Amino acid sequence: SNDPDWWRGAVIYQVYPRSFQDTNGDGIGDLKGIAERLDHIATLGADAIWISPFFKSPMKDFGYDVSDYCEVDGMFGTIEDFDHLVAEAHARGIRVMIDQVLSHTSDQHAWFKESRSSKDNAKADWYVWADAKPDGTPPNNWLSIFGGSAWEWDTTRCQYYLHNFLASQPDVNFHCMAAQDALLDTVEFWLKRGVDGFRLDTVNFYVHSQGLEDNPPSQLEDRNSPEAPAVNPYNWQDHIHDKSQPENLEFLKRLRALLDRYPGQTTVGEIGDGPRSLRTMAAYTSGGDKLHMCYTFDFLSPIFTKDHFVRRITAFEAIVGDGWPCWAFSNHDIVRHVSRWTTDGDYDGVAKLACAILLSLRGSVCLYQGEELGLTEADIAFEDLQDPYGIRFWPEYKGRDGCRTPMVWDSNAVYGGFSTGKPWLPVPQEHIARAANRESADHQSVLEQYRRMIAFRRSQPALVQGSIAFVETPDDVLGFVREHAGEKVLCLFNLGSAPVTVALPAGAEVTALEGHGFTAIPHPQERTVSLNGRNAFFARIG
Numbered sequence: 001s002n003d004p005d006w007w008r009g010a011v012i013y014q015v016y017p018r019s020f021q022d023t024n025g026d027g028i029g030d031l032k033g034i035a036e037r038l039d040h041i042a043t044l045g046a047d048a049i050w051i052s053p054f055f056k057s058p059m060k061d062f063g064y065d066v067s068d069y070c071e072v073d074g075m076f077g078t079i080e081d082f083d084h085l086v087a088e089a090h091a092r093g094i095r096v097m098i099d100q101v102l103s104h105t106s107d108q109h110a111w112f113k114e115s116r117s118s119k120d121n122a123k124a125d126w127y128v129w130a131d132a133k134p135d136g137t138p139p140n141n142w143l144s145i146f147g148g149s150a151w152e153w154d155t156t157r158c159q160y161y162l163h164n165f166l167a168s169q170p171d172v173n174f175h176c177m178a179a180q181d182a183l184l185d186t187v188e189f190w191l192k193r194g195v196d197g198f199r200l201d202t203v204n205f206y207v208h209s210q211g212l213e214d215n216p217p218s219q220l221e222d223r224n225s226p227e228a229p230a231v232n233p234y235n236w237q238d239h240i241h242d243k244s245q246p247e248n249l250e251f252l253k254r255l256r257a258l259l260d261r262y263p264g265q266t267t268v269g270e271i272g273d274g275p276r277s278l279r280t281m282a283a284y285t286s287g288g289d290k291l292h293m294c295y296t297f298d299f300l301s302p303i304f305t306k307d308h309f310v311r312r313i314t315a316f317e318a319i320v321g322d323g324w325p326c327w328a329f330s331n332h333d334i335v336r337h338v339s340r341w342t343t344d345g346d347y348d349g350v351a352k353l354a355c356a357i358l359l360s361l362r363g364s365v366c367l368y369q370g371e372e373l374g375l376t377e378a379d380i381a382f383e384d385l386q387d388p389y390g391i392r393f394w395p396e397y398k399g400r401d402g403c404r405t406p407m408v409w410d411s412n413a414v415y416g417g418f419s420t421g422k423p424w425l426p427v428p429q430e431h432i433a434r435a436a437n438r439e440s441a442d443h444q445s446v447l448e449q450y451r452r453m454i455a456f457r458r459s460q461p462a463l464v465q466g467s468i469a470f471v472e473t474p475d476d477v478l479g480f481v482r483e484h485a486g487e488k489v490l491c492l493f494n495l496g497s498a499p500v501t502v503a504l505p506a507g508a509e510v511t512a513l514e515g516h517g518f519t520a521i522p523h524p525q526e527r528t529v530s531l532n533g534r535n536a537f538f539a540r541i542g
């Protein structure tokens with residue numbers, strides 16, 4: 001449809017192209033492979049795909065280090081392959097969002113090569129350059145997320161440059177308008193090719209403070225809290241100067257003005273700003289003239305409790321209010337949620353319950369490839385590690401390869417049908433039993449549950465667009481009412497493994513809804529509903 005608001009409540013399927021489908025036997029997924037597998041995404045019922053970066057890149061961070069924004073990396077195919085993919089997706093009613101990594105480029109980008117060549121070239125201030133302190137050390141204490149100082153010495157310019165991630169990912173200087181202009185041009189290149197929107201990588205890292213002040217020590221009292229991963233010294237300081245500066249709002253307005261010239265566009269910005277995340281999200285999505293959606297880290301955490309859902313969503317609603325959230329339980333950066341949240345071996349139970357919760361939240365949702373199969377985190381041996389982040393912090397932190405292993409399509413084919421050649425990361429044996437062909441043939445599978453639940457969500461406008469209000473429930477039960485245009489849908493989820501009986505709201509008619517595949521049993525006489533472990537209940541009330 002032509003609805004410019006299509007993204008509100010949309011189900012966005014994240015494709016990690018390296019690991020989706022290989023078509024030429026080199027063990028690496030490609031754009032042709034995505035096109036071949038679009039029917040899987042269509043039958044799942046997703047509204048859109050977000051494709052992680054496929055642009056020209058030395059692949060030091062597997063594509064999040066772009067050396068040419070307007071070229072497809074040869075490893076993934078050609079620009080014609082991309083055009084074909086967009087056409088095939090659109091023919092199936094699937095919108096296409098691409099991943100723009102504007103905060104930093106690869107050190108192999110022509111802009112950076114020129115910028116580092118001297119102090120007075122045309123692009124001298126396109127990156128963040130600063131002199132050493134008198135003793136030769138970096139200009140301040142800023143840290144890189146991927147370890148060590150955020151400053152790298154350049155022997156040609158005899159200056160340091162800023163990199164919030166790898167040293168091979170220099171940060172663009174957004175205080176330089178010419179650099180902003182050039183980035184916006186690359187965005188327009190893809191708008192003209194017919195994309196429907198953008199996932200904006202690290203959108204709050206664009207602008208640093210020009211004063212280059214030292215960051216103060218972290219305010220977080222407990223370094224073992226979920227907000228402060230103990231292994232990563234990055235969280236030992238409070239990152240108030242190296243990112244999220246107010247000038248970013250002006251850039252986001254420029255970006256939005258460009259997008260608004262191409263109707264139906266959307267943006268989802270990845271915002272990781274520690275304790276300030278909610279405030280940053282509010283600022284970036286308010287006013288309708290900046291981001292459309294903010295991608296939150298709240299449920300990428302190891303915690304899976306009713307309280308966590310209630311607290312995080314309540315805080316979001318209170319502060320970000322009219323900003324539109326985009327929730328995800330898994331992505332290409334984090335341990336798959338089925339492994340993160342299952343403590344009693346009931347992987348399928350947790351996978352199906354998580355599916356029900358995610359698809360009932362107020363906001364848009366991102367599903368990460370393989371989540372719909374209930375894939376667990378793969379255990380990767382050190383010799384097979386690819387992720388530089390994992391190699392650096394092994395064994396305290398094992399990196400991101402365990403969630404990036406290939407999709408499993410066909411239990412009877414070599415490498416699960418992902419490739420005919422040896423894949424870039426191993427296909428875990430235990431994933432084969434979860435291949436799409438097997439799960440499609442099994443009514444009880446996680447995949448069939450996702451299909452039912454997405455169709456159910458689509459059939460209930462309150463679930464897609466409604467407000468959210470929590471209801472009083474027993475300890476292990478998450479409960480809320482979604483309401484849209486006078487229609488109320490009660491949603492109850494038993495996070496525990498034991499059966500539980502929940503009182504239904506008094507004074508209203510409760511009509512159980514069907515079609516989602518869960519099997520809670522309402523007792524109208526007693527005005528209660530019984531939920532087995534990891535079961536869900538949906539009802540129209542009023």
Ligand code: TEU
Nearest residue numbers: 061064101145165201202272332333334
């Ligand atoms: O991730 C940003 C980010 O904050 C992650 O680095 C996260 O903290 C980390 O992966 C631990 O989970 C984005 C991309 O999603 C990631 O793949 C890139 O490596 C990173 O930006 C740099 O572009």
Ligand code: CA
Nearest residue numbers: 022024028030
């Ligand atoms: Ca390939």
